[in-house]
Amino acid sequence: MEAVPHSQAEPGVQNLTITSPDQMRELGRRLAKLLRAGDLVMLSGELGAGKTTLTRGLGEGLGVRGAVTSPTFVIARVHPSLGDGPPLVHVDAYRLGGGLHEMEDLDLDVSLPESVIVVEWGEGKVEELTDDRLQVDIHRAVGDTADEVRRVTLTGLGERWANADLSVLSA
Template identity: 80%
Template sequence: MEAAHNGPVADTAVPGTVTLDIAVESPEQMRDLGRLIAGVLAPGDLVMLTGELGAGKTTLTRGLGEGLGVRGAVTSPTFVIARVHPSLGDGPALVHVDAYRLGGGLDEMEDLDLDVSLPESVVVVEWGDGKVEELSDDRLQVLIHRAVGDTDDERRTVTLVGIGERWVDLRTDLALA
């Protein structure tokens, strides 16, 4: 797993964003990346995961759960929509949401009461684009790209986009984690 240094430190087109590209070569490295990101997460953080089916969103979330030290196996919540994994220690709970089956309606997202869970939990939403941005001005967007035409089906580029003041020091925080 390597951080690509060719991406911008700050995206000047969108004020208040920090972007970091990371090459991931295997599912194990995707879990490791999740554990690394977990080291910088705090209660109230919103993490949005975007990527095609099979890109590694749930694998990354498993690593987040391991890094946060939460109870229960982190599996895709596709059919239950949301799962809460309480902390085994004094850290935040992990609320894992799969918005894939939800329509674009804000009412469906509001029914999940994520705004109530957010202050004391880390909320991770798969397929949340256009559905959960209103929950927080500060969020970490994780974009998982499978290399097109690549013969290695496991290779991914993961782009972390920190939006808002909370994520200004994303590069430094990840280096320290």
Template identity: 85%
Template sequence: MEAPAAPHNPADRTAMEITVNSPEKMGELGRRLAKLLRAGDLVMFTGELGAGKTTLARGLGAGLGVRGAVTSPTFVIARVHPSLGDGPPLVHVDAYRLGGGLDEMEDLDLDVSLPESVIVVEWGEGKVEELTDDRLEVVIHRAVGDTTDEVRHVTVTGLGERWAAVDLSVLAA
């Protein structure tokens, strides 16, 4: 049994907050995010049902140039989208129906896929953090009092050495 990962030093964090006003803008954010990603990256999406996690993943898939429509993998748990070019494949996981931690997700072989893929896990909080100390956490909140139900506040936090020197401000473009 492995020892739990040490808590992250606040100095090993970098964060960016972005306001997104429409599903189209959420997709654009995903395309910008894709430009920062490379094989070996783990990205966790957190947000309530309908917050825009899959819309963000769809934009990310478009930005990575992967094959296949990026849709919610809720019933199949995970989908692999191969690259149409020379980039990494996208492994898109929906852990909503999985109650346990990494042990329950072992059958997905994410640890095997991680070095050559970009892995995006919706609902991954408390389930996949042990895969790597270097990860990107994306939290999506609906704006309180928004009458159109379109405005989202997105916080992107890079954890670990991989993200220490990455300029997340390009996401706000």
């Protein structure tokens, strides 16, 4: 996993190149060390980009119970902590068409203060939950050896992420 240089360093933004599913899981484990109860992480990327693999690593890093798998058909899964950390709420909003009002039955607003909530396909659906969130965009690279290569951009939004050192994720 390596940091991708960019011309202007933006505070709260980290660009990474991921070359394997194992590296994507490791990124999740490292990211888990930065997360705390009340954090919202929004994942975007095409099908097969690695969103669930990243979340699997987050679950490992947070030390939660249960296998982290795609919740596409159940919409959301709660993984309680095996220790004293926050539970992981993993949401797949792919099948949901509208905004937050369609997600009210999930009670994400109630769960957020004591949980880490990770939402796949959440754009336009969960931003109203909080101004503070971490946006993770995963893109497949284009080229001859691009099968496993992903470009990951992490963008911290709001006061919570204003001074977060995302560069630790590239170590």
